[in-house]
Amino acid sequence: MHAARAFQPEFFYIYLPHLDYAAQRTGPDSPPAYTALQELDAVIGRLIADLQDAYGTRDVRYLAASEYVITEVEHVSYPNRVLRDAGLLHVRREQHQELLDLERSRAWALVDHQFSHVFVQDADPHAMRDVTQCLAQTPGMAEVLCGDQRAKYALDHPRAGEVIAISQASSWQAYYWWSDDAQAPDFARRVDIHRKPGYDPMELCWDHATRGIPLDATRVRGSHGAPVTRDVQRGVLLSSHADMLPNGGLRDVDVAPLVLRQFERM
Numbered sequence: 001m002h003a004a005r006a007f008q009p010e011f012f013y014i015y016l017p018h019l020d021y022a023a024q025r026t027g028p029d030s031p032p033a034y035t036a037l038q039e040l041d042a043v044i045g046r047l048i049a050d051l052q053d054a055y056g057t058r059d060v061r062y063l064a065a066s067e068y069v070i071t072e073v074e075h076v077s078y079p080n081r082v083l084r085d086a087g088l089l090h091v092r093r094e095q096h097q098e099l100l101d102l103e104r105s106r107a108w109a110l111v112d113h114q115f116s117h118v119f120v121q122d123a124d125p126h127a128m129r130d131v132t133q134c135l136a137q138t139p140g141m142a143e144v145l146c147g148d149q150r151a152k153y154a155l156d157h158p159r160a161g162e163v164i165a166i167s168q169a170s171s172w173q174a175y176y177w178w179s180d181d182a183q184a185p186d187f188a189r190r191v192d193i194h195r196k197p198g199y200d201p202m203e204l205c206w207d208h209a210t211r212g213i214p215l216d217a218t219r220v221r222g223s224h225g226a227p228v229t230r231d232v233q234r235g236v237l238l239s240s241h242a243d244m245l246p247n248g249g250l251r252d253v254d255v256a257p258l259v260l261r262q263f264e265r266m
Helices: 002-007 018-026 031-055 079-085 125-136 147-153 201-205 252-265
Strands: 063-065 075-077 091-094 097-100 107-112 115-120 141-146 163-167 171-173 237-239
Touching: 002 031, 018 031, 018 201, 063 252, 079 107, 079 115, 079 125, 107 125, 107 171, 115 125, 125 141, 125 163, 141 147, 147 163, 163 171
Parallel strands: 075 171
Antiparallel strands: 063 237, 091 097, 107 115, 115 163, 141 163
């Protein structure tokens, strides 16, 4: 609030994480998630009160957007284990650890919540076919898109994986490639985002007793990213003034122009 009172900037942007972490750990409809909602409500109330105090009689407008929607999950899949079982992914052993061997692997998956980019060495068409076939048979997968099929979700991009694996709404994907936790890399039990090939929500389940991260990925109860098939997967955009929002739905990419239009009122 110091900046608001001292400089009165024309624009503030803030990320409030309350509805994210608890909903992933214990599910979006769990008691901890509802507690987080109450905490968020109190934080927003203080923000509005303090900003009104800082700006006085000026017309302060607010937009609150859900960046994504956490939905309940009851299943986890492990695309890198599937690729390893199919002989497409290889590991190297260092002491007690199994580490991903990218040089020898024909394919590996970079996971992100409910989808993964599968990178295929040299975009080999035979390997892409094998990847698609084995992941399509994996429980929890809704779609596996290969090559030009990725255009369905505008993912036919040079930096995208050659194959895109998309989870069902009730499932998510973990990056694990080992089958024995005793051979898991040391970083798997640490908050170490730059060494893990994908997002790891188990970092939200930090165990203070062991000072580490448990490796039971079935503990995660909320995720996001699967294509919207139900209204419960749609986010919301709230405004302090009714005239800020158009009628009908909006896409994520429509929010930035909407924000810019507010400056035309000044």
